[in-house]
Amino acid sequence: MENHPYAPAKIEPYWQAEWREQDAFKVPNDIEILKTQPKFYVLGMFPYTSGAGLHMGHAKNYVPTDVLANFRRMQGYHVMHPMGWDAFGLPTERYAVRENEHPVQVTKRNTEIFQQQIQRIGLSYDWSRKIDTSLPEYYRWTQWIFLRLYEKDLAYLADVPVNWCPALGTVLSNEEIKDGKYVETGDPVERRLMHQWMLKITAYAERLLEDLDLLDWPDGLKEMQRHWIGKSEGADITFDIKDSDKTFTVFTTRPDTLFGATYCVLAPEHPLVSEITHPDAAAAVNAYVEESVNKSDLQRTDLATEKTGVFTGAYAINPCNNAPTPIWVADYVLMTYGTGAIMAVPGHDERDHEFATTFGIPIVEVISGGEKPVEEAAFEGDGVCVNSDFLNGLQVDDAKKKMIAWLESEEKGTLQVQYRLRDWLFSRQRYWGEPFPLAHLEDGTIVQLPDEALPVELPPIDAYKPTEDGKPPLARADEDWLKVTLSDGNIATRETNIMPQWAGSCWYYLRFLDAHNTEAPFDTALERYWMPVDLYMGGAEHAVLHLLYARFWHKVLYDSGLVSTQEPFQGLLNQGTILAESYQDTTGKYYYPHEVEQNDGKVVAKASGVSLQTQLEKMSKSRFNVINPNDVIDNYGADALRLYLLFIGPVTASTPWQDAGVEGVYRFLQRVWRLFVDEESGELNEKLTDTAGTTESELWRELHKTIKQVTEDTESIDKMNTAISQMMIFVNTATQVKSLPKETLKIFLHLLSPYAPHIAQELWHRLGETGFIAHAQWPTHDESVLTSATVTIIAQVNGKLRSRLELPAEATDKEIEEAALADERVQRFIEGKPVRKVIVVPKRNLINIVV
RNA sequence: GGUCGAGUGGUGGAAUCGGUAGACACAACGGACUUAAAAUUCGUCGCCUGUAAAAAGGUGUGAGGGUUCAAGUCCCUCCUCGACCA
Structure with missing residues (x-):
């Protein structure tokens, strides 16, 4: 009985476990196997694993990329669709200091939470390729690539003005400062000349500019990079x-x-x-x-x-x-x-x-x-x-x-x-980042450590603050770590700066291709097969810095013969932001939605009765307007969350969140369910038949229309909302017909599967199919089904719609003209005036009579 | 201040190369089912005129102008909003 109505809470965890246990989305690492099929590399920007956990913006990024991955997989591509963690960085370090925990522990916990939350959405990642930028097995190769830059004289030390906060004893980035003060504590910040590592990105300015022409990126984004390079x-x-x-x-x-x-x-x-x-x-x-x-x-x-x-x-x-x-x-x-x-x-x-x-x-x-x-x-x-x-x-x-x-x-x-582009300030006086694989001799010369000495692991230290004399936290490490004996017997002192948070994300898309290689950052043959990334999607906040830094490193690797493409990301899209209503009183204080009520058409605070201003803003904790993806999954399931995020508008558009809209797509999923399952008995719907689909002409035509539109809209990525519209139309038609050929509905499930994989898989299974529908072949439409014997011709007089004519599809222009002029409604508007001109537009099935 | 983008029903949004504006949803309203409610289901739904209800007509894509047989779409001016930069 309980099994009969649509119950996402039941079927979703079940199929997620099946996918995981059977490695349903694992991609082979054997180049010989890979070569038998074309490739598609689709990548969502990996998350920074802060303690705040997954938010709706992540879901808005990972759902469309997942639909595309599923779609290409069904079309016969080997699909690279990986996930990992951007784990080094200041927020984790600060949290660790506050809670008196080691950053390693904090990171471990945060990444586990992230993985759990992401897995609940039912995304088809190959988890065997998971990476974590803060693990030595990963940052070993970040250091290795840094040495390649160093060898090319692209890294140098210079005295540069930095934002120094004496109270915190650290350098801050421009974004962390407002009005000369650190935004979080209000401590004053001063500018100070400090000895810092710089990367010579300016040496690549011209190529970073010119090669934008090679890329399929939105024009606005290219323009922003051009402007930044200036x-x-x-x-x-x-x-x-x-x-x-x-x-x-x-x-x-x-x-x-x-x-x-x-x-x-x-x-x-x-x-x-x-x-x-x-x-x-x-x-x-x-x-x-x-x-x-x-x-x-x-x-x-x-x-x-x-x-x-x-x-x-x-x-x-x-x-x-x-x-x-x-x-x-x-x-x-x-x-x-x-x-x-x-x-x-x-x-x-x-x-x-x-x-x-x-x-x-x-x-x-x-x-x-x-x-x-x-x-x-x-x-x-x-x-x-x-x-x-x-x-x-x-x-x-x-x-x-x-x-x-x-x-x-x-x-x-x-x-x-x-x-306008400046060289890249590449060192930080902090703990939670990649140590430089460099050391200093007493006479001031700098030596690069040999590749075999990698990784240079982070030393255990007792406090993550700079030392009293202003040296970075790594200077607190004991002598075992600080002193290094070189091959010539000399003793050198290790560099104690660390790399900035951007370093690990500059090349992670390459590590995914060969995530467990212990001999090299990645295998060359695999790199040649998979690169470039066909579609990279992420937030617009990374439009300049991350994308520019990654392009720079990639070009250096290209010049060293380590990668085969000039550019890493061939296609790129920024997903829109999700907005939500927020409530503020005149003092600027925000209120949670549950603290607010409607009163005579006015929005007021429940407790005080103060009238509030409402506005649509980007979801954020500080505005008290966040909706958690996991709460939506609890209430409606992952398939509903996925469909809703895609249905509210184009992927690239910023759109407001509406709870009622989630219920709409949830109802759609229930209607789909009822096409297949009799909710009373739990048996298959009695209307299901074993007859061939071609006999049921209206539904069959609608199916082929749907195949065509879903295929085109999914391919274009930014029209996934209309793909779902068309699937809704199909389901509305199917709900009304008397008999439902199983073959027709199975083909429909293929179309639904990339979008709502759990329900599609469950219904596929209930129809008696074995294996995963995600591995089935994507259907193609038959154009001949879509053409019909008669067409509706739109008849206009002076550009205004006056009548519709049903005519044989093969009617000539002359026949159309005669039929239109003979039409009673058209005649009324001509009123005996002389016809000056007649325009027939065959492609649009339209005729315009000018009098 | 500069650059780029966007303004379509009560709401989110559709509309291929200029060719039926408002697909698909949400909300609202009405009917069926129910003791009742929920759920489900059927229907109405830009605005104005018109009508008992229809039919029918006018008007309508931020504002104003232009090109065209035909403009949400192209051009010009202006307004508003957003993103990025300064």
């Missing part, structure tokens, strides 16, 4: 300094405006500042430089903030007209971009204009065409050069070329390409 072409121009033998170089994208340069600016950190400053100005300049040290780049370059600066008392010589040009120090110029010095053209640069206005510096027009005089607003657009000697009369583009040619001939400047 290529600009311009010129380096050298300025002499008056009464001095010193010179400095500026980078400008607008060499055409050199005649309009009325001052120059050095960044406060520029080494020349102290050398050229006039003694009278020294005190003011020093004070200014000190003050600017603690400002972030963002604060300094924000257009909204007032420009500040100090005149050094020194003058540069403008190379094109020998005019003495005052040199200022101002923090809106950054040492890290270009040369740390600019020529300022207030007539044609907004920030320079603002600065010049503030300090009363002359503004000169050198490009004509602005709407307002340059004294009022900078004109940054195209125009014709004026007041510029040999450039006068030229357009901006031509003027740039001519000026660069002139500078080169005078040896005062060169053509220069500049990137």
Whole structure:
């Protein structure tokens, strides 16, 4: 009896166990077997295993990728569809410190919870390939790849300004700081120069930019990467300094405006500042430089903030007209971009204009065409050069070329390409990350440890804080770990920085291909078979950094002959976010949905009666609007959760969560169930017959329509919502017909299986089939079933729908026209007016009569 | 401020290359079943006019203009929202 109605809580765990025990989704690792079939590699971004557990955003990522994996598998592909854990990182370390536990323990627990939660969704992962970036067997190879970068001179030490929090004794990332304070504790943060490992990603800037053209990524995402790399072409121009033998170089994208340069600016950190400053100005300049040290780049370059600066008392010589040009120090110029010095053209640069206005510096027009005089607003657009000697009369583009040619001939400047992209700050002063496979000799030389010495495992230490003298936590390790004897007998001290959280995720997609290889990061033949990733899906927050870093490492591996493709991720999509209603009072305090009630159409807090504002926002703990995927599974089952996430809209769209919508797809699953199972008896539905499907024409046609649409929509990924619509239409039709051929319904179950695998498998089983429907072959539709003897022709008069005509499918244009003109309803609208034109659109079954 | 994207019923969303706007759901309303409720099932459902009910007509995809036999879709201007960057 209990077995009769649809009971996901019963069938889902059962089939999940069967899949697991029978390795239903395991992919062979034998290249000879693999070669017999085409491959498809579909990857969802692996989760950071924080203690918060799985959230709805993960499900929105992993469900569509799973549907695609199931679909391709049924189409006869070998499908790589793996899952693993991004496990190193600061949140885990902080949690461990707070709870006085070892990060290894915390990570073990978190990853187990994640795996349990993910498995409940019924995703078809090959769990034998599971990886964990914090295990030595994995990070051994992260270190190994780092050594390949190091050998290519792509890793170097440099003094760079970092965000240092004295209270915590650690470096923080820009994202962790707001208004000069650490967001979580409010402790002040200062900028400090520190010796840090850098990766030379700028050496790959041009290729990272150009090779975007090879990728099937959304245009917006490519644009974001292009913007981040920020290529600009311009010129380096050298300025002499008056009464001095010193010179400095500026980078400008607008060499055409050199005649309009009325001052120059050095960044406060520029080494020349102290050398050229006039003694009278020294005190003011020093004070200014000190003050600017603690400002972030963002604060300094924000257009909204007032420009500040100090005149050094020194003058540069403008190379094109020998005019003495005052040199200022101002923090809106950054040492890290270009040369740390600019020529300022207030007539044609907004920030320079603002600065010049503030300090009363002359503004000169050198490009004509602005709407307002340059004294009022900078004109940054195209125009014709004026007041510029040999450039006068030229357009901006031509003027740039001519000026660069002139500078080169005078040896005062060169053509220069500049990137916004900076080298990658690659070290952290923390514990829970990959140790560097490097050591330092006493004389300061750095030695790379041999490959055989890997992995360099994290040492046990008693506290995860930096040492009292400011060294990273790893410096707390005992001498056994800290000191390493090299092959030549020398004793060296290990590097005590660790790698940043991004490191492990830069190559994990390669480790999945050969997850247990102990001789190499992965087998070359397997790499050649599987790569590139055909579809990579993840949140838009990774649109720049993770994807850029991974592309960079991949290109280095490519140059070393270790991988066969230039790019790792051929296809890529960002899933949309899930929004939910949140409730806030006027003070900004959030309320949980259960603390809220409707009162006269107003939303108020139950306890206080205070009226609340509602809004749709991204689900997040801090907004009290989170819905847990596991709660939905408890109430409706995994199949309903999966269908709902796909049905609310396109995968890439951000859509609001609606509880009632889940009930809708749940009802659909119940209707599917009742097509097969008599809920009274638990036996098969009496309407099921053994007759061939072709005899039942309406259902058979609907089936083929459904095969066609589900196939196309699943393939396109972003239309899975309409694939489900069509399956609903099929089920609605099937519910109404008198007899249901089993063959027809079995084919339908194939279509449903990638989307709702548990119910499809259970019904497949109940129809007497053995094995897994997930291994069955995907059906194809028969186009001839879809064509019919008559077609409905839409008849328009003056573009407006007036009538529908049933005509034989083979009717000619002329016959259609005659039939339309003879139609009584059409006639009413023609009213004897002369017919001026008749347009027949055969493909659309449409005729338009113009009178 | 810049770049990109998006605005369609009460709601989520459909609509191929410009060719029947609102598929499929949710909510709401009405009928059947039930002692009752739930569940199920049948039906209505953009707005306006019209009608006892129909029929029928008008209008309608953020606003305004344009191209076209035909515009949610293409072009221009504007408004609003979102994402990214500054």
